[in-house]
Structure formats: structure tokens, C-alpha cells
Amino acid sequence: MSVTVEGLTKKFAPGGRPAVHQATFTAPSGAITTLLGPSGSGKTTVLRMIAGLEAADAGTVRLGALDCTRLPVRERGVGVVFQGYALFKHLSVRRNIAFGLEVRRRPKAEIDRRVEELLALVQLEALGDRLPDQLSGGQQQRVAFARALAIEPRVLLLDEPFGALDSRVRVELRTWLAELHRKTHLTTILVTHDQDEALELSQQVVVMNEGRIEQIGSPDEIYDRPATAFVAAFIGNANVLRGTVKEGQAALGAHALGALGSAPEGSAVQAFVRPDEVKLARADPDAPAMSLGLVEALTRIGGFVKVGLRLPSGERLTVELGKAEFEALSVSQGDRVLVDLGGAKIFVEDYSI
Amino acid sequence: MSATGSDAIREPALVRYSAIAVAIAFLGLSVVVPLASVLVQAFGQGAGRFLAALREPETWAAIRLTLLTAAISVPLNTAFGVAAAWLIARYDFRGKGVLTTLIDLPFSISPVIAGLIFVLLFGRQGLFGPLLEAHDVQIIFAVPGIVLATTFVTLPFVAREVLPLMQSQGSNEEEAALTLGASGWQVFFRVTLPKIRFGLVTGVILCNARAMGEFGAVSVVSGHVRGLTNTMPLQVEILYNEYNLVGAFSVASLLTLLAMVTLVAKKLLERSKAVRR
């Protein structure tokens, strides 16, 4: 079942900046859609409005064809995995999972059967009688999934489901979630600030910033063709270089990049280039100093090397090279190298190509 | 003995022992000695005298009135305390600060003034005095006044224990229950009540101890009608002033027992709360 939100708006403080402003998107049926953004971007608020945990000031929420903007939470039939899980600490794992069925007064035999199925699904058969506090973070997280799935929800809403876990468990659970989704094919909306999570898990990504939607697209589109300066900067930890429009190109120090067409001469320009998109080459000792970067720092991090460059404009640039690539280049601190910024995404202020 | 913290920041043994000795001596003199004297005075002339003192009809009436008062005040304040804590912890609304202050107010008012305000309200010269007299209803110098004054004095106890607990726990679990389809009352009985149970029981116990032990406020509104409007603490005063020391201390020892049971229960609850966490 698809989820459609239209013009969703929410203000917490009267007169203040809206937490969410005019959010509109559709989460396609059977797919994972990720709401991605930094903290305070309004992504959790959108999720809570879809769940019915916050009332929207304006806009609509539809589950399939059903307008449920005014429907109380308990009648929406959405499965929510909360940030920090919100497990019932006084109830065993089994009773946590059974909760939604118990309050619906389903027959005992049916509840028991369903709980066992779910325990098997999340691979916690042996831990059914434990209390949540006796489980590891990853296990608690799976209980939260099982509890949400028990009510056979129309959609699954995940609020930073891996947020509280350490990085190794996060990666494991990502794979687990992808598998779970292949089995259930539930329409899923995932809120996260972690771009790796978004790019790996989802079929569609909605990037949010300061309450507004910046871009909607597939993970590849988001990565390869950022629609706004914010997305370009946010995805892939890009370097930011500033310059101006000169003769239809972006002038960044000695570099002239892109074809900016009709952009007005002299407008401010921002260029975003990811550390792995910069190409370096050994410089001819006689080359003019203007197009070179000075190697200020070299840091080996496992299989790759982080190169800290200072451009003639004074701006700093971080470049990542594979170990082999670095060895082929063979530079050391204080050397000058040729810098190719060809992969940069360019945004003219208030104007984009 | 030992001290917490690393070796570098530990005081010399002499300092530690002296500090502990002074603390014990201070608490011994100011708390243990009076406490012991109650028990010695009550039982000093034998358990027979103690039991006989409690069997006096007026004392027995005082015990019954105290139980009745607590049986009315404590449930009322429990319901109020939970409702008020829920309201203040869960919702934002204008006037919340004022409301919180008003709920705490009975804590910062002298018990004597607590009694006085009810005399000014329902006494013969009070605001509603003429009205009550016309309908032949007596509140002051009667049981209803005692119940009212006691309820006023103990009003904040349950709210005070439950509110911080609700605030620190947040409402995530309640929200989860709602998304799973629980109704309002189901959320309350299946999620909220189990979450707050230790704090709630602590609040009820403290509320009960104060309700049974309140003296100043009740003294002002009771009128000291023997066998009718005397609670246990008032009976203690009367017997003491009549130099019936065995009688006074026998009733007092019952109240002391109540206080000690209250404290032990509170400590046990705090410990199980800590273990739970």
C-alpha cells in the first residue's frame, strides 16, 4: 500500500519556523523510502505525522486511497519502530510482541501462534521470556520490529531504527532489514541521518533540510545528480569551493569549470567535489603555480590515503586516493600537484543548471 | 569502612572516621534518642499497661477516626496525583507553571494556616458559615473538616512522586502502545501504571503517613470533641496534657511504628526501583 503526503506542514511554536513546510511525496507500494536529512530537518516529524503521533497543521496523509489525516493513531494500522525502540520494559519479549493482538482481544491460541512465528522471523526464539533490559541493543531492535509487524500493519515506519547501535551491528542489521523487506514486501518509510543507510537500503530517497524537501529520487539520482547545493554538499561529504561566473564558466581560482549558459556574469558560484572525485597528477616543475595544489598533509587510513591540499586561492581541498593510486602518484608533503576538478557539481547562487 | 572514589581524592582515615562519628552522634542525639524514648515510655511499664491504654474507648475512637480519614483522603489524593502528573508531564499548555505552584502550595503553608483557611471558609463566621448553618450542616469541629484539612495538607504527595518519574520516562512507550492499537485506558493500565508503580506506591505510602500523622491543621478544625473529633495525634496531645504519659506514648508508639514501616517500605521501593533500572 502506497503512502502519499501532500502539503504536510507543522509548526511547534506559534510564530516560529515550521518544523515541516509543505512536504509532498509518495512512498511507492512495497518499496523502502528513506527520509534523509541532518538532525532538525523535520524528517522525524513527517514520520510522526504519517503515524498519527502528531497532528498536521495543514496537508493530508493518505494510505493507499484512504485519507487518514484525521484518523486516530490506533486506527491507522501503521507499524512503528521507534528511536530507542520504546519497548515495554515491564513485559517479556513475548508479551511485547503480543501487545497489539492482546489489546485487539484476539483469541489466545491465535496470539500464541503469531508470536512464535514472529519470534522465528526475527530469530529470537530462545529469548521470548526475557525482559527487554536483558537483551542487547540489536536484539531489542529486532523485538521492536516483531512487535510492529505483529499487528499486520499496512505500512512500516522506522524512526532511526539503528541510531543507538554501534557501527558493526548497524551494518549487520542493515543487511538483515533488507532481507526482512524481501520477505514481507511491506511499504516502508525509514528515517535516518546516515546516508550510507539511505543509499544502501532504499528504492527512493527523500532528502530534507530545515523542514523542506530538497530532492526526491532514487539513491543513484541523489548521488549522481544532486538537485540543490544542499544535497550536493550533504551526500558524499563533498568539498565546497567558492567562485564567480566568468565568461559562462565557473571561475574557481585558476580552474574554470562547466558550461553555465546564461548565468549572469559575476554571480557567486559554489562547486561541490567529493574527495574520491578529484584527480591528481604529478606536476611539471615548470608549470604555472596557479593551477597547482600544495600537499599540506598526508594521512594513511587503511586501504586509502587522505591528501590535504591547499589551492592557490587559499581554499583547502580533501582528496582520497586508493593506496595503489597514491603509490603511482608518489608525492610527499610540500610537493605541488595538478588538480583536476572535472567531477565537480556547480551551483550558481539562486540559479542552477 | 571504605570510601568511594580513587586513592588520590580520599581523605585521611582520621578525617573520615571523625566525620562518620560526628554524623552518627548528631543523628543519634537528634533523632534516635527521641525515637527510643517514645518506645521506652510506652512499654516501660509493661505490655499490659500499653494494651490497656489502647483499649480506652476514647483512644479507640481516635484510632478509628484516623483510619477513616486516611481511607478517604489517600484514595482521593492518589487519583488527583496521577491525573495532575499525567496532565503536567504529557501536555504543554498555558498556565502550567501556575498550576504546578498551586499543587505544591500545601507543602509550603503552615499546617496551622491550612486549618485556618477551612475555618474561614466553613466556620460559623466563615464565608459559607451562614449557608451551612441554615441547612444544619457542620463541617468545622466535625469529621468533614478533619477530612478536608487532611486532604489539603496531603494533596501534593502522590503528584510529587509520580510527576518527576513520568517526566523522566517520557511518553515513547505510550505512543508505541497507541500505534499498536491500544485505547486510552488500555494505555494507562497496561503501560503507564506499570511504569510508574514504584513511584505511585511510594507516594501513596508517604501520603498515608502524613494523613494519619497530621496534627496542626487537624487540631485547628477539630474542636477536640472527645471520642468524636479526635484523631490519634490529637489524642496524644490530650493524654499528654493530662499527664497520662503511658496513654500518650502508647498512642504515639503506634504512630512511630507507622512512621518506621513507612520508611522501611520507602527504602525497599527505592531499592527495587534502582534494581529495575
Added chain:
Amino acid sequence: MSALPFTRRAGVLPGYGLSLGITLFTVCLMVLLPLTALIVKASGVDWSDFSTSITGPRARAAFALSVGASLAAALVNGVFGTLVAWVLVRYRFFGRRVLDALVDLPFALPTAVAGIALATVYGQDGWLGSLLEPHGISVAYTRLGVTVALVFVGLPFVVRTVEPVLHELDPKVEEAAATLGASRVATFFRVIFPTFAPALLTGVSLAFARGLGEYGSIIFISGNMPLRTEIVPLLIVTKLEQYDYAGATAVAVVMLAVSFALLLLVNLFQARVRRARGLR
């Protein structure tokens, strides 16, 4: 929509109406209405009667005693309460749990029981009275007795306010002071004391406020002699027993004003400390 009082920001948790209804009903009936009665009565009192009630020699002596004894007791508790809190938080020794439980006893023990117990213990033939009298120190029926009773009553306020702050104190801060060359004494006064000083002030103020209003534990040991050992709450009771409702109300209003002013000051001070330390 938030222009009206008691309008809330829209949320989904149920029970707003019910809990608001119960709370407002109870607070109006049990707190606001009785306080209104007090204010109505006080505003009906003739001004000259009002001032005679509170400036007569008997009232002045009572106020002086109540304020003086409460202050003295609060200060004693400030010193010993801090010590007890420190010992309870920092040291592990046999009987610590019992000591911890005893601190709360004055909270739980009915004041009338405390009153007759103190009066008996400090009476001429009492366990402590008989030891002190030969040295010319009489406690029962003196102002000292009032103070002793107030020390008993106020102790838990100081201990239970200071204790959590000492508990939260990060030992690493003290270790840092030690690595920087501070002695233990210097660390206490330069690092530890400033941390819990605001809590100590709050505790002492709470003990003081409680002392002003205390009745049951004092009246047995004080002897209740007008001009000498009569406290303000007793003055109110006495006036009520003489059906002098106006006088009782006048004294009560002044006493309320004093304790509220005190609590307000403490709250303002704490808000300032919190702001100065960048909390909230």
C-alpha cells in the same frame, strides 16, 4: 489557539480533558477556594486592627522567636546536614543504611509524637535534660528548646537537597584538581563547595520555611509562654480559640507573605545560578 489558558499544543496522547478536569476541579476546590477565603477575610479586616494584631508586643515577640529560632536551626542543619550528606554519599561503613533511613524519620514521624518525645527527653528528668540541667543549660520551656525541635524537623530538608548534588559530582573533577596540585582541603573549598552551595542554600531555605510554619513538634517543648516562648503558629491558634478570627487572619497573612517571599527569592536565585552556569 494558545491565547487561552489551558489550550494545549495538539498531541495524540489521550486523557487531556479528563486529567485537566480532575486537576482543575481539585485545585479550585481544595486550594484556590480556601485561599480566597483567607484573602477575603484579610481584606475585610480593619487596617488599624490589622496592624495592632501584628505589631503588638506579643506578636512581635512571636515573630522574632519564630524567625530567630528557624534561622538558627536552619544554620545548624546547614552545617551538620552537609556533613551527614557527605558521609552518606562518600563513605561506606557499617550502619550506613540505618543512618540513611534515620534521616527521613522527621519527615515521617507525626509532629505531635516528635513534640512529646523531645519534651520528655529534654525535660528536667529526661535522658538529656537531666544531663544538661546541672550545667545550667535548660532546653525545655526555653527558646533553645524551640530551636532544638526545629533542628529535628529541618534536618531532612538539608540532607536530601545536598545529597543528590554530591552524588552527581564527578570524581574526575576532584582528581583533576589533585593533579593540578590542590590539597584535599583546597579542593573541597574551591571545587566541591561551589558546586553544591546553591543546593545547600535551597536546603537551608526550605528548612527555614518549614521552621516558620512548624507547630506540633514545638508546642510541647516550648511551654508556650507569651512574649517568651510563643511561636507564630501558636499565636494564630490562640487567637482562633478566642474567636479573634480577624487577628488570626492578619498574623497568618503576614506569615504567608514572609515564607512566600523567601521561596520566591530562592527560586530567583536558583534561576540565576542556572543561567550563569549555562544550564537551560
